[in-house]
Structure formats: C-alpha cells, structure tokens
Amino acid sequence: MASKLTLSNRTGWTFALPGFALIVIFVVLPFFFAIGLSLTNQRLLSPNPTQFVGVENYRQLLGLAVVTLEPERDDAGEVVRNEAGEIQYPRLRKITRSNDYPQYRGMREWFRWQSGENVTVVIASDVVFMKALVNTFLFVLVVAPVQAGLALVLSLLINQKLRGINVFRTIYFMPVVVSIVVVSLLWRFIYDGQNGLLNSILHGLTFGLFQPVDWLGNPSTALPAIMAMSIWQAVGFHMVIWLAGLQTISPTLYEAAAIEGASKWQTFRYVTWPGLRNTAVLVLIVITMQGFALFAQIDVMTNGGPRDSTQTLVFQAVERGYGKQDISGGSTISVILFVIVLTISLIQRWLTRER
Amino acid sequence: MAEVSFKGVKKSYGRVDVVKGVDIHINDGEFVVFIGPSGCGKSTLLRMIAGLEDITEGTLEIGGRVVNELQPKERGVAMVFQSYAIFPHMTVRENMAFGLTIAGASKPEKEQKVAEAARILQMEHLLDRRPSQLSGGQRQRVAIGRAITRKPAVFLFDEPLSNLDAALRMDMRMEIGRLRRQLGATMIYVTHDQVEAMTLADRIVVLKDGEVMQIGAPMELYHEPANRFVAGFLGAPSMNFLIVDILDLDGEAATVGNQSLEPIRVATRSRPFRKGGKAILGIRPQYLREAPSGKGMLHGTVALAERLGSETVVDLMLRDDRELIAAFDEDKIFEPGDALELIFDTALAHLFPEDG
Ligand SMILES: Nc1ncnc2c1ncn2[C@@H]1O[C@H](COP(=O)(O)OP(=O)(O)OP(=O)(O)O)[C@@H](O)[C@H]1O
Numbered sequence: 001m002a003s004k005l006t007l008s009n010r011t012g013w014t015f016a017l018p019g020f021a022l023i024v025i026f027v028v029l030p031f032f033f034a035i036g037l038s039l040t041n042q043r044l045l046s047p048n049p050t051q052f053v054g055v056e057n058y059r060q061l062l063g064l065a066v067v068t069l070e071p072e073r074d075d076a077g078e079v080v081r082n083e084a085g086e087i088q089y090p091r092l093r094k095i096t097r098s099n100d101y102p103q104y105r106g107m108r109e110w111f112r113w114q115s116g117e118n119v120t121v122v123i124a125s126d127v128v129f130m131k132a133l134v135n136t137f138l139f140v141l142v143v144a145p146v147q148a149g150l151a152l153v154l155s156l157l158i159n160q161k162l163r164g165i166n167v168f169r170t171i172y173f174m175p176v177v178v179s180i181v182v183v184s185l186l187w188r189f190i191y192d193g194q195n196g197l198l199n200s201i202l203h204g205l206t207f208g209l210f211q212p213v214d215w216l217g218n219p220s221t222a223l224p225a226i227m228a229m230s231i232w233q234a235v236g237f238h239m240v241i242w243l244a245g246l247q248t249i250s251p252t253l254y255e256a257a258a259i260e261g262a263s264k265w266q267t268f269r270y271v272t273w274p275g276l277r278n279t280a281v282l283v284l285i286v287i288t289m290q291g292f293a294l295f296a297q298i299d300v301m302t303n304g305g306p307r308d309s310t311q312t313l314v315f316q317a318v319e320r321g322y323g324k325q326d327i328s329g330g331s332t333i334s335v336i337l338f339v340i341v342l343t344i345s346l347i348q349r350w351l352t353r354e355r
Numbered sequence: 356m357a358e359v360s361f362k363g364v365k366k367s368y369g370r371v372d373v374v375k376g377v378d379i380h381i382n383d384g385e386f387v388v389f390i391g392p393s394g395c396g397k398s399t400l401l402r403m404i405a406g407l408e409d410i411t412e413g414t415l416e417i418g419g420r421v422v423n424e425l426q427p428k429e430r431g432v433a434m435v436f437q438s439y440a441i442f443p444h445m446t447v448r449e450n451m452a453f454g455l456t457i458a459g460a461s462k463p464e465k466e467q468k469v470a471e472a473a474r475i476l477q478m479e480h481l482l483d484r485r486p487s488q489l490s491g492g493q494r495q496r497v498a499i500g501r502a503i504t505r506k507p508a509v510f511l512f513d514e515p516l517s518n519l520d521a522a523l524r525m526d527m528r529m530e531i532g533r534l535r536r537q538l539g540a541t542m543i544y545v546t547h548d549q550v551e552a553m554t555l556a557d558r559i560v561v562l563k564d565g566e567v568m569q570i571g572a573p574m575e576l577y578h579e580p581a582n583r584f585v586a587g588f589l590g591a592p593s594m595n596f597l598i599v600d601i602l603d604l605d606g607e608a609a610t611v612g613n614q615s616l617e618p619i620r621v622a623t624r625s626r627p628f629r630k631g632g633k634a635i636l637g638i639r640p641q642y643l644r645e646a647p648s649g650k651g652m653l654h655g656t657v658a659l660a661e662r663l664g665s666e667t668v669v670d671l672m673l674r675d676d677r678e679l680i681a682a683f684d685e686d687k688i689f690e691p692g693d694a695l696e697l698i699f700d701t702a703l704a705h706l707f708p709e710d711g
C-alpha cells in the first residue's frame with residue numbers, strides 16, 4: 001500500500017506539489033529556521049559573521065534568580081531606618097554588578113516582597129520578556145474562560161426558533177468579519193482618556209460622578225481593556241462553534257428530559273453540557289492558541305506600554321526580530337512560545353481524553 | 356392510574372390539518388395501540404398526550420383532568436422513543452435513574468427502584484455500561500427502564516421496536532406484553548406493525564389521514580372491519596377486493612357476481628347498496644380454498660406461486676384480468692398458467708360500498 005501511494009501515484013503527487021511546496025516554504029522551513037537561528041547570534045543586517053552560541057539566547061531570556069537582602073545595620077547592629085521609619089536595604093546593584101556574584105551579572109529587579117525584616121527580590125536577566133510572559137498567560141487565563149462562557153451563553157440564546165433570530169446571529173457575528181486592526185483602531189477611540197465613548201457613557205450613566213480614565217494609558221487598566229475588547233471581538237466566532245455543537249444534540253434527548261421533568265437548568269446540566277464536551281475542547285484550544293498569539297491589538301493600541309504592562313510574547317518576538325533587528329532573539333521567543341503551546345495542548349488532550 | 360380521553364382533538368401546522376377531530380377514550384390500565392400508515396398522525400397524537408405538541412382544538416384529559424395547558428412533567432406520563440433517546444454520556448444505571456435524579460430522590464431509593472426495574476427487564480448485568488456498549492435491543496430496554504422507574508400512570512411508546520431486527524423485535528414484543536401484565540398501567544403504543552398491534556393490544560385505534568377509522572379489539576377489527584380501509588390494512592397478505600355487480604338486494608343480504616365470480620349472497624351489514632349498482636367484495640386470502648373443477652365460485656389462472664413452507668401464496672389472474680391472492684395453509688405445487696377454481700365461505704366475505 002505504501003509503495004502504491006508514494007511511487008505509482010505520480011499524477012496525484014504532481015497535483016499535490018504546489019500546495020506541498022508552499023507548506024514547506026512557509027511553514028516547515030521557517031519552523032526549523034527559527035529553531036536553528038535561536039541557537040546563533042544572527043541579526044537582521046549585520047557586518048559580523050553569524051556565530052553559534054548554543055543556548056545562550058535561552059539563558060539570556062529565561063535567566064531568573066532570587067536574592068534576599070538583609071537590612072542595613074549600623075555599627076551597633078541596629079537596623080537602619082530612614083526618617084519615615086522604613087527599613088533601609090543595600091542597593092541591588094551591589095549584587096548584580098559585583099564581581100563576587102558573576103551569576104547575577106546584568107540581571108535586573110523584576111519584583112520584590114517583604115518577608116520579616118528581610119526583603120526577597122526576584123531578578124531576571126530579561127525583565128521585559130518576563131512581563132510579556134506573565135501578561136500572555138494572564139490574558140489567556142482570563143480570556144479563555146470568559147470568552148468561551150460568554151460565547152456559550154450567546155449560542156444558547158440564539159439557538160431558539162424565534163422570528164428574526166438570524167438578525168441576532170448576524171449582529172453577534174459581525175465583529176468577527178471585521179479586520180482586527182480596524183477593530184483595534186475603533187476601540188482606541190472608545191478607550192480614549194479624554195472624550196472616548198466608554199468614558200462618556202460611564203460619565204452619563206453615573207450622572208457625572210465618574211472620573212474619566214485613560215484606559216490604555218494606565219498600567220493597571222491597559223491589559224484588562226485589551227482583554228475586554230478581544231473577548232468582544234471574537235466571541236461571535238466561538239458562539240458559532242458552540243451553536244454547531246448544540247445542533248448536533250438530538251432534539252429527542254431534550255424531549256425525553258422534558259418528559260422526565262427536568263428544569264431548564266437540569267436540562268442544561270444533564271443534556272446540553274455533556275453533549276458539548278467535544279465542542280468545549282475545541283473552543284478552549286482555539287481560544288488558547290489565539291490568546292497566545294496576541295499581537296495586532298497590542299501593536300495598534302498600546303505598543304506594549306504603558307510601562308510594559310501590555311507586553312506579550314508575540315509582540316516581543318516581532319519587536320526584537322524586526323524592531324531591534326535581533327533575529328535570533330525573536331526566534332528564541334518563538335520557540336519558547338511553541339513549547340508552551342505544545343505543552344498546553346498536550347495537557348488539554350490528556351485531560352479530555354476518552355476514558 | 357389514569358384514563359386518557361381525546362375530545363374533538365385537532366392539530367394543525369399552519370394551514371395543514373394533521374389531526375382532524377379525534378375522539379378516543381382509553382380506560383385505566385388499558386393497552387391501546389394506534390396504528391395506521393406513515394404520516395397519518397399517530398406520533399402527533401402520542402406527542403400531544405406527552406405534552407410535546409400543542410393541541411390546536413378540543414380537550415385532552417388524563418385521569419379526568421384537562422391537561423391541554425400542562426407541561427410534560429406535570430402530566431405523569433413516561434415515553435419511550437423510536438430512537439431510544441437515552442443519554443449517551445450516562446451509564447445504564449444513571450439513565451434509568453434519571454427521572455428520580457431530576458425529582459431529587461435519595462440514593463437508596465434510586466438504587467432500589469433501578470434494581471427493581473433492572474430485574475423486571477433482566478438487565479442487572481448491564482447497569483454499569485454506557486449506551487455505546489449496548490445492542491439496539493438493550494438500549495431500548497434502558498429506555499423502557501427509565502420509563503418504569505418513575506412509576507408513571509401512563510406509558511407512551513412511539514414505535515419502540517422498529518429499529519430492531521425481526522428476531523429481537525419478537526423478543527421485545529413479548530417482553531412488553533409481560534411488562535404490561537406486571538405493571539398494569541395505562542399504555543398507549545404507536546406502531547405500523549400489525550403483528551405488534553394484534554398481539555399486544557386490548558383495543559386498536561386505526562388511523563388514516565388524521566382521522567379515526569375504527570376502534571375495537573383486535574379480532575373485532577379483523578373479523579368485522581368497519582370499512583374497506585381497515586379491512587385492507589389488517590391481515591397479511593391483505594384482503595382481496597373485487598369489484599362486483601349487485602344483481603339482487605333484499606333486507607340483509609345482496610346477491611353479487613361478475614365475470615369471474617358466480618353469483619353469491621353476502622350480508623350487507625346494513626351498509627347502503629343499490630340494485631344494479633357496483634360494490635366491493637372483500638375476501639381474505641386465507642379464506643379461499645381450492646375447489647374441484649366445475650364447482651368453484653371464482654375462476655382464474657395461476658400467475659405466480661410462492662411456497663413459504665407453512666403456506667403457499669398464489670397470485671391469480673381472474674377472468675376479468677384482475678388480480679387475486681390466495682393463501683393455502685399447506686405446501687403445494689402450482690404451475691403458472693394452471694387454471695384454478697376457488698370457493699369460500701360467503702359468511703366470511705364483506706361487502707363495501709364502492710366509495711368506502
Ligand atoms: N412540524 C411539522 N410541520 C408540518 N407538518 C408536520 C410537522 N410534523 C409533522 N407534520 C405532518 O403531520 C403528519 C403526521 O405526522 P406524524 O409524525 O404524526 O405521522 P406518523 O403517523 O407518526 O407517521 P410515521 O409512521 O411515519 O411515524 C405528517 O403528514 C407530517 O408531514
């Protein structure tokens with residue numbers, strides 16, 4: 001059989017060739033290129049020859065350490081405090097620039113917390129990457145359940161025999177067919193700090209009590225704002241997938257449940273939800289993948305700011321590869337992203353396997 | 356326990372009338388079968404009892420209570436569907452206990468009722484399986500089990516056996532008969548299989564195009580069909596219908612005949628006929644017997660003979676080029692082209708007006 005498929009089917013292979021070639025050129029080769037380049041110091045345009053650097057790029061990105069700072073003490077051994085009574089600690093630089101600790105060289109503070117008198121500092125060799133990593137995970141962790149849940153609610157609402165239900169289906173689906181770049185531009189106006197639509201509405205609804213917020217300019221609201229907008233944009237797409245799943249459930253099962261006396265909620269719990277298991281897996285995997293690939297919204301709306309609060313992995317990969325012409329750095333981020341997504345997919349597959 | 360009563364019930368989808376005014380009274384504990392050709396509205400009637408279809412006109416009573424506006428769960432009925440409609444992700448046990456789970460029954464109560472149902476249906480060994488690991492007959496038994504655990508007053512069956520093969524259908528038919536004697540609840544059963552109808556029913560309701568053709572005990576319908584439709588619908592092979600001339604007419608009987616039929620006297624059963632007009636003579640294939648040459652009432656030639664072992668079914672061509680089927684209860688050889696004369700007991704023949 002194998003020989004028949006691979007050898008004697010010339011015509012078939014000839015037909016498959018163009019598509020095959022495209023896949024190889026644009027998917028397979030770049031994939032291996034990325035892995036290869038991530039092990040070098042390749043730059044986009046550089047007079048210097050490319051060198052193999054091993055896992056240096058990975059070390060540079062993932063380097064992480066925890067240091068504990070003890071309070072400064074005076075000669076009597078007393079903890080030194082400033083006028084406000086706060087305990088004084090030695091500068092972190094004393095460690096990261098000291099020759100006594102070559103392993104911490106070049107690292108910067110990511111975040112710190114107080115434990116007793118001491119303070120524990122997490123330092124990273126690439127703090128921006130770490131923030132991008134955390135933001136991306138945060139984005140997926142919030143968007144995946146909220147978007148999937150909202151899409152499910154919408155699909156339940158529109159899965160009814162009502163006059164004009166298609167109008168609603170169309171309305172909910174509309175944002176999906178608009179380019180994400182256009183949507184992002186529009187939402188920049190909605191989120192505008194001065195007279196954006198959102199501020200105006202909140203202002204109106206609270207009779208002027210609400211103080212305008214610069215949604216995208218404030219580190220604490222920028223990422224949630226992008227999450228909300230992303231959820232809104234693609235919820236219609238997942239609604240349609242749920243709807244397709246809903247329609248595979250046999251109507252007689254609902255009739256049987258009705259005769260057995262099931263309430264609306266019981267019907268959902270015992271008939272609808274179990275019937276949507278495969279759809280749920282699909283929806284969650286798709287949202288997770290899309291979430292990890294978050295880029296366009298960031299690029300259009302915040303450029304990763306303010307203060308790196310909306311950095312994401314893909315945005316960093318592009319920013320490094322093309323913005324800073326650091327192709328090897330961008331490739332390394334891509335490979336790390338690939339490993340993360342692969343791991344999560346395998347975990348999801350394992351969790352939802354047929355038992 | 357409950358009686359079910361249709362009073363002038365109609366059902367329309369938009370302008371299409373599907374059920375056209377039906378009056379049926381079903382007694383408590385009775386087993387009634389709805390039978391009729393495809394699309395005659397059997398399922399619609401059943402679904403109206405269950406509360407899955409609205410009633411357009413008329414009233415439906417269950418246990419003396421008008422239920423037109425009640426939700427399915429308020430009617431105290433259980434239904435078994437043709438497609439089983441058991442929940443694929445639940446075990447047999449969970450499926451059978453579903454109604455109890457919904458009602459919030461305690462665990463021991465569920466255990467005990469499921470065990471009882473499983474014993475009645477002889478499926479104790481299957482309780483922990485999932486529906487995908489069951490055969491068609493076993494799935495249907497699960498569906499029946501789900502219906503009986505709740506002890507409803509009325510059981511509804513919509514062609515429960517039609518997805519099963521012939522042998523299994525017979526087993527399940529007997530099982531349903533046994534179940535019926537054990538439970539003693541009112542049962543309404545839809546089928547288009549007349550063997551099921553004849554063997555299971557206390558009374559059969561024959562339907563056609565949304566109207567009741569006849570209601571009665573199986574043998575009553577078989578021996579005394581009210582009209583040509585019922586006569587032709589019950590019995591296999593189905594009744595022969597011959598167009599005959601009415602030669603003479605007196606109080607209770609008519610003398611009829613045609614080219615291939617010697618004049619015979621047949622009871623009119625107070626149906627209206629006109630001397631000199633035409634009528635339809637109905638005679639079941641099983642009542643025809645071979646006659647010695649020159650003594651037959653019907654004359655024809657053999658067109659085709661099918662030997663089934665226990666009986667021989669002969670397709671005859673009559674003198675007036677009409678077909679007739681005769682079934683002889685013995686294995687016998689007929690050659691196509693043989694002339695054949697037949698006689699029958701005229702008391703077993705039926706005479707119907709030409710238009711019905
Ligand atoms: N939703 C509907 N809209 C319009 N007509 C319908 C609808 N449902 C059923 N009908 C019609 O009602 C008639 C009766 O349907 P029903 O399902 O009761 O038939 P049935 O006697 O059960 O037939 P079968 O033996 O094939 O199951 C059919 O002619 C069908 O076309």
Ligand SMILES: [Mg+2]
Pocket residue numbers: 397398399513
């Ligand atoms: Mg039907």
